[in-house]
Amino acid sequence: MSSLSRDDVANLARLARIEMTDQELENLTTEFAVILNAVARVQEVATTDVPATSHPLPLKNIFRSDVVIPSLTPEEALSGAPASEEQRFRVPQILGEEA
Amino acid sequence: MSALTYEDVISKYEPVLGLEVHVELNTNSKMFCGCSTIFGAEPNTQTCPVCLAMPGALPVVNEKAIESTILIGLALNCSIAPFSRFARKNYFYPDMPKNFQISQYDEPICVNGYVDVEIETDEGPQSFRIEIERVHMEEDTGKSLHVGGSTGRIHGADYSLLDYNRAGIPLVEIVTKIVPGTGKYAPEVAKAYVAELRDILRALGVSDVKMEQGSLRCDANVSLRLIGSEVLGTRSETKNVNSLRSVERAIRGEMIRHAERLNKGEKVVQETRHFQEDTGLTRSGRSKEQAEDYRYFPEPDLVPVVPDAQWIEKLRAGLPERPSLRRKRLQEQWSVPDKEMAAMINADVLNIVEETVLLGADPTKARSWWLGEISRLANEKDVAITALAITAKDVAEIVSLVAQGELTDKLARQVVEGVIAGEGTPAQVISARGIKVVNDDSALMAAIESACAAQPETAQKVRDGHLPAAGALIGIVMKETKGQADAARVRELLLGHLGQSGN
């Protein structure tokens, strides 16, 4: 069964935006080997003719009408903001580009 | 600097295009919540737990957005999927509150359509069919203001301020299949495609389609391959293309840039680039060490969309007239020669001319104002015609005033100038500037007599039959009346006064 290298785990941490310590990466690499081995058994029965289930119930076409309902006030919207300025959320400098 | 000309490029390479257009729908409320979508509101006044992605909030699909998307698919000759689903596109960015975007992945709502566009080539008009791969729904992001840098751009900024009013507004993405075979006309074909899409969307009434406001956005993918080759070249994606003109320039620019690299033996980098309005060139986006893995999976908080076949047929029956059919119809109605029609389409004035005609103006006059004087003024100011202050209503009024004899053509031009300068409506400009045709014959006669008295020799020449001499006398009268007399009427009265019939 496939196992993950420490670099693989570090890459996952990067994708998940978590700044992990070396010790954490070590521990996770070991744990993942065990966990992945256990969960991989889903492949034993997941043959091509079995459809996947995304929802327990066969619901469909759940919509709302295009009607405006009251929003939060800006004070409520910003109430939890770590920082704000001019009624906007203030965030540190963004390095990356929008996708 | 580029030593390569466009001709150099197309003599060796042929371009392959791919166009992605994002349309902001004009629904009253957002895609997944009931917040208003009105443009220009105070920051963060149109947000709620759902579009702010607060813990515990859940999306609910806007039915009108589904309807609009199906209409778009039908107008683009697509098949409507009997079963489609939303999916999460996972990536982190501060303007996207959930840090995933609810979009569609392998089960989009519309697939496999086409759009036909016509452009002018050296050999005359030529038609191209652009195939549509898919049309799907997603949601827009918030808006960031980058503070502290010198350009207001993200690079060099100290921090950013986020307004989430726009977050969650419905977006429809229209993706073409690859478009080969355009040859040197790639830029024109791309422009014509976006223009046609815009007209179709406007006719459907599903969006404001204002590129300047961002309700219609185009990303252009370009790659080059050697003429005759089957192998596709590496493509680059260009974003921030905010006008039809920019679509054309961006593609032309990218073709040249690719060719320069390839000629030097360098590889084209597969990347996202940003179009610079001022230079017409593209700038590289921040390079990513690794491609982003979006980890798409079906959106568990939403259920599948299974459009009822009857509903689809009802929508199909209600589709408005196709833009190309509309153009043919207008051309016939207005008796416009092909070349003039093409000129109107190229200058993007067809809609505003039609608007003017619908307000009562004669089509030829309407066309001549918009394509003539107003276009000239727009070029002088280096802006789009639609960016000028003058509206169809204004022009219709001016045409009407001229037809009634209240204005001469010359005076009308002054009024147009005044409206464009921001002085108000035609009536306000006429009033403020004191523009008035002097219609009063007795006043004109007084001026005529005074002119004849001032230049008796000239008047005598006219009496003797030397008609061209009348011009000098007319000039005096015009000066006397501050140019507000109708020159033709003056001439008529003058000649009559001097015993000559008007010629």
Add this chain to the structure above:
Amino acid sequence: MIKNSAAEMSAALSSGATTSVALTQAHLDRISEVDGKVHAFLYVDTQGALEQAKKIDDARARGEKLGPLAGVPLALKDVLVQKDVPTTCGSKILEGWRPPYDSTVVTNLKSAGVVILGKTNMDEFAMGSSTENSAYGPTHNPWDLTRIPGGSGGGSSAALAAFEAPLAIGTDTGGSIRQPAAVTGTVGVKPTYGGVSRYGLVAFSSSLDQAGPCARTVLDTALLHEVIAGHDPKDSTSINAPVPQVVAAAKSGDVKGMKIGVVKELNGDGYQAGVRQRFEESLELLAKAGAEIVEVSAPNFEYALAAYYLIAPSECSSNLARFDAMRYGLRVGDTDGASAESVMNMTREVGFGREVKRRILLGTYALSSGYYDAYYGSAQKVRTLITQDFNKAFEKCDVMVSPTCPTTAFKIGEKADDPLAMYLNDIATIPVNMAGIGGMSLPSGVAPEDGLPVGFQIMSPVMQDQRMYSVGAALEAALLSKWGAPLLSKAPVLGGVA
């Protein structure tokens, strides 16, 4: 007074024997007295609770018609948002956050006049089976304070068992209502998926999460079920159908002629002897009450745990992405020149605990390009197989039953370093969430070897929740006869209150 059931308290309020304010104050006093030891509560809303109690008393005095649970106190798992009240989900990343809105569950509780005493402790973001993963310290099982109260909703179940509240709300994704109920000797129900709105339930695994009622008796649980359940247009996955008649079923407790399916695969090795013993006894009691016991098989259940530990982490890796220090919650590292990215990374490192980080990474992996089909995709197929197993089995029986979990409450710290051993606590409860059906746990006694509570699990088909309540009430009545007094009266005395 606090030892009564909610139904009894409601009767006392209706008759005027007590007031809601007095009842609420009695519970607040109890919390002050014992919660230092139990640590069921993360926040006690003294002022809000007494205000709500007074409102109900005034309404009652005016002769207004009130619902059956009006004025009765309740403990709310801290994963449900309550406006202006601290909601942490047991995590540091939401420390001090006060939501500007109410979850639908809370809206329904307030409309019914229920008095919310405060927010209860839980495994961080509902990930765990012991409440040891709470960033605010574990909760202690009132039966033995050195032992876990179950998880992730250990606070709610402990509050019930310690008589700090007669009612509680929990949430269940893989067993987080039922397993704590089992190890604390209380009752807990996970309704059919979609039966209770998830709007305002901070998402862990969206296609599995469900809020549910918890109490000390089956009838109390049914009364609470009817208050919180129902269609919600703000939740696209919510069922648009009438709430099943669970109170009527709980009151009748009639199982004559019902077929009860014993799941072969959920009662074998690995189940503690006392757990199995109590299970067999309960089956006998149900048979005596007129039910027919049949054996059913669910061969794909053995894959349920593996599938769950792919689906849940995958969904949570996406659901928890919103905790990025930008709009609410913790922000660290915002010093000169720090980028948004580094603030995000640091905040999530410091704000999330070990189990949460483990599952986020596991989920990120399971969804990655190239691995999706093998992991997440395959797990979703196992889900279909499990649903098919249930459907086949329910052709032969009206409800299915099993022990709720393999063991009684283990010691705090005993399994903390062994994730896989911890995950095995959910082996009998997980299949229920995978298929979206209803599941209940009620006490079936204590295990003779350790004197700790054992739970009996009842599973009902989609939208047939009332069946669980019929069977549960029947068993409860039979056991009460056998014991002579409620099980919890045998729990150790905490704080000296008789």
